[in-house]
Amino acid sequence: MNEFDLHKTRYLNKDYLFFACLSILAVGIGVSAPLFLPDRFYNDAFILTVDLYNEIGWWGSYPLTIAFYKYTGLKFLPYALVGFLQLSILFYVLFKIGVPSGFRKLTAKNGVVWLSFLLLAIYVSMPSKEFINFLFVAAIPIIFLKKIKSNSTFILCCLLWFILFGSIYRLYYLMIPILSVLFYVVSRIRLKNKLVFTFFIGLFAAIFMSLSYGFISGSYLSEISRDRVNDERLFSTEASSKIEPPFEVDSWYGEAASITYGFFTVNFPVNGLRFLLKPQILAFVVWQLILILLLLWGYANCLRKQKQYPRMFWIFHFTMAYFIIQGVFEPDLGSAVKHKMGFLPLIYIALYYDYFRKNIPV
Template identity: 45%
Template sequence: MKTKIKRNKAVFIGLFFCNLIIAFLTPYILPERYFNDTITIIFDKGHEIGWFGSYPFAIMFYKITGMRHFSFFVITLIQFPIVTYILYKIGVPSNFHKLNVKNGLVYVALLLTGIYMSMPTKEFITFVMFCTIPFIFKSNKKPRFKIIFSLILIACFSFFRPYYLLIPIFAIGMYVISFVKFENKTFSTIFYGLLIAIFLSLSHGVVRGEYISKLTRENYVMNKINKNNINTAIVSPISQDTWYGEAFGIVYGFMAVNVPIVEAIKHVLSPQVLAFVVWQLLIFYILFVRFSRCLKNRKQYQLELWILLILFAYFIVQGIFEPDLGTSIRHKIGLFPLIYFALYYENFRKEIQPSI
């Protein structure tokens, strides 16, 4: 008896094999600077190995698994099929074979995923951690349990990147704010989410003597710029030494990594950067429109609303910490299971519906 593969799954599998080939070629194509993190993870020259922090844990992970001794070919053959299978288990939309903007963005994301999974990388670990959230939301548990457990789990991920602890805080804050009647609830919810981020950063400045974004992004970027190791650096035009400079810097950072129009103007002669900008703008726009719809009908879209709250909370976190556009895109690939789930939530809703 012949097994017939549906067109949507055939395209998904076809993309996997095409991107797998590209992933195999990645080490021979990309410039050396793209492997800075990989070099740190493999050789651990700074003796950072440990259980807490992204670099220490990644070094420990690749040492324990022995994968740091594998060739990039073998690592690709392990990591990329795993993350692709995870997405496959989350679900392949019925219209995945049709060429449209949303599917096109996901095709590109799958390509980027293949590239980043072709080497020892922190994004593989992030991907595996955050893929748990869609599966929790697809489970038969009660909605309240799904939401609370997911937020607690994300907070626990802070052992890897401490700023993940901010995601539940911002998500809950925006959820509470969304009950206030604003003329434009979507913009207002995100705006007040940014205000929460600014308040936390300024509070950190009062207690510790240095603002969060200044301490992390600005100092890091200035050091990298001096070494010519960064191309699309996010540098606020106002110094973040003052409270108003820090506030502006966080908003500027949020716009730079999520609505990077200024970055496009700065790098108008760089096709690669422009491609990243277009991808990011379209992803943000689609998620923003979905967020707006969910806020208007929160009862019908309760779970989808929380997925989007988590994502936009993460986007705000990126506005505080991300040093450059390229890094922000790479980090988004780590959270791609959530983005993928949000983009195709309507396709998965029938599976989730019985538990609501």
């Protein structure tokens, strides 16, 4: 080993050590979460473990998650122990994905990821659908990205994986392959500003799918997701950061406005700055704004270098498709951040795309 390699190894080891320390801190926060989190944070955990309405089954996010916690025995454990086990697994998974060089340095990108670790500790410190969601998404970087040598096989496996997960767990994940393929087609067109046009087409496609669904079923997608949730907790404290579109979603233009408003509110939550007296919401807003700006910069770079970053190109397609879909169903800013934790493995890869692309077997 020459002097350069030795220096590089020491440099990376410091990053590994920082990753380990941050993970231990996050697990510690998760274990102690029952001591300081308000009861409303445990509403979903209560549903998943008690199963008051006998929803257990093998299709759909709630039935499957209830079955998972029952048959693994996790529902019988204290929340602190559940948080310890779940978070230990998730941080090990992230470690297996990889620790970027320079991870210990204070930068905007690293800061966003460090805060993501702490957010993960809060939202997965109890029985949660995001635990299963995280593991599913993590299969893409751990198995498909690193083990499959063919680019076309990698893309096909990812698309089928989203279709499978969307079919049995979260239906809206079926929109990710559709939007991702659409993004790829748009990227092949010679345009001056592909980034803006890609998002415009993505929003248009999401609106079209919702209107088509509404034509068939009688209810639009945001109506059966965001509106239904917000109506159920109209006078609840959970509704403080709820997303309220400017029009009712009982018409095609109301649904189009709802999805567009939802997309910008979730991903560019400038209007969330009004929560000056609620520092936790304000922190989420700042985190989201920095995150989306970093991802847009990386996505724009990948659009310019499609041949150099073929797989990272698709990682960004999947991530941006998910961000657009959040504009359809997210009921509030807190839920938007929570659901992003379930998608964190791909967000993590996308943020450090320039590092991870070097370790792909192509």
